[in-house]
Amino acid sequence: MSETIVQTNKLVKKYRRGKIEIYALNGVDFEALRGEIVGVVGPSGSGKTTLLNMIGGLDKPTGGTVVVDGRDLTKLDAGELADFRLKKIGFIFQFYNLLPIYTALENVEVPLSFAKVPKEEREERAFELLRLVGLETRVDHKPDELSGGEQQRVAIARALANRPSIILADEPTGDLDSESAISLMKLIRKLKEQHNQTFINVTHDPLVVQECTKVYTIRDGRIQLNEKT
Numbered sequence: 001m002s003e004t005i006v007q008t009n010k011l012v013k014k015y016r017r018g019k020i021e022i023y024a025l026n027g028v029d030f031e032a033l034r035g036e037i038v039g040v041v042g043p044s045g046s047g048k049t050t051l052l053n054m055i056g057g058l059d060k061p062t063g064g065t066v067v068v069d070g071r072d073l074t075k076l077d078a079g080e081l082a083d084f085r086l087k088k089i090g091f092i093f094q095f096y097n098l099l100p101i102y103t104a105l106e107n108v109e110v111p112l113s114f115a116k117v118p119k120e121e122r123e124e125r126a127f128e129l130l131r132l133v134g135l136e137t138r139v140d141h142k143p144d145e146l147s148g149g150e151q152q153r154v155a156i157a158r159a160l161a162n163r164p165s166i167i168l169a170d171e172p173t174g175d176l177d178s179e180s181a182i183s184l185m186k187l188i189r190k191l192k193e194q195h196n197q198t199f200i201n202v203t204h205d206p207l208v209v210q211e212c213t214k215v216y217t218i219r220d221g222r223i224q225l226n227e228k229t
């Protein structure tokens with residue numbers, strides 16, 4: 001039960017802007033176990049998104065290590081990282097990046113076609129995922145024919161399509177009304193219970209924090225595990 005799935009060790013990410021160096025992450029030790037719902041909170045500019053980018057293999061750290069599901073990401077080349085992201089990680093980021101010319105169903109199918117899932121199974125799985133997020137009557141709608149919250153749910157269905165073991169979410173309830181936020185957290189809890197998936201949520205939302213099994217606070221690129229309250 002207590003298998004470590006994500007671990008960072010003395011993680012550093014330094015950005016340079018002209019002569020100025022910014023330590024977005026400055027020695028971060030972070031751990032998530034399989035099946036945990038982890039919260040990451042902290043002020044704007046503290047390094048939260050940078051941490052998700054490192055765990056998701058979207059960007060390379062300046063120092064330290066990131067081990068995800070037994071693999072040291074700093075040792076993978078670009079092709080291996082792309083493959084790792086496709087198979088292991090689901091991203092729910094602030095900008096949904098849905099493809100405007102595709103329907104909701106087709107958008108959810110995109111990662112499945114990258115993973116070479118045959119057409120029929122692709123459609124079936126995409127439909128099932130859209131049902132899971134309560135959009136079974138919207139499968140043929142294009143993004144501009146959906147509300148903001150509905151688009152967010154399509155993005156969630158898409159993030160779950162390849163059954164990733166880790167889902168990284170940056171402000172997942174940011175644009176949702178409280179009813180949709182509650183149903184999203186219910187869904188996350190259900191997925192954790194059914195599939196033992198791990199969620200790492202960057203959030204300001206007390207509704208999300210309340211559902212987390214543990215919460216970290218980042219300040220100025222340094223991280224601390226919150227005491228249980």
Ligand SMILES: Nc1ncnc2c1ncn2[C@@H]1O[C@H](COP(=O)(O)OP(=O)(O)OP(=O)(O)O)[C@@H](O)[C@H]1O
Nearest residue numbers: 015016017022024043044045046047048049050051
């Ligand atoms: N590509 C970049 N180049 C230079 N500096 C960057 C870059 N990306 C982020 N930073 C800086 O690194 C710091 C951490 O940024 P990050 O996006 O991780 O913050 P955050 O905690 O996600 O903030 P927010 O809550 O506003 O989304 C900030 O000071 C930011 O300005």
Ligand SMILES: [Mg+2]
Nearest residue numbers: 048049050170
């Ligand atoms: Mg951010």
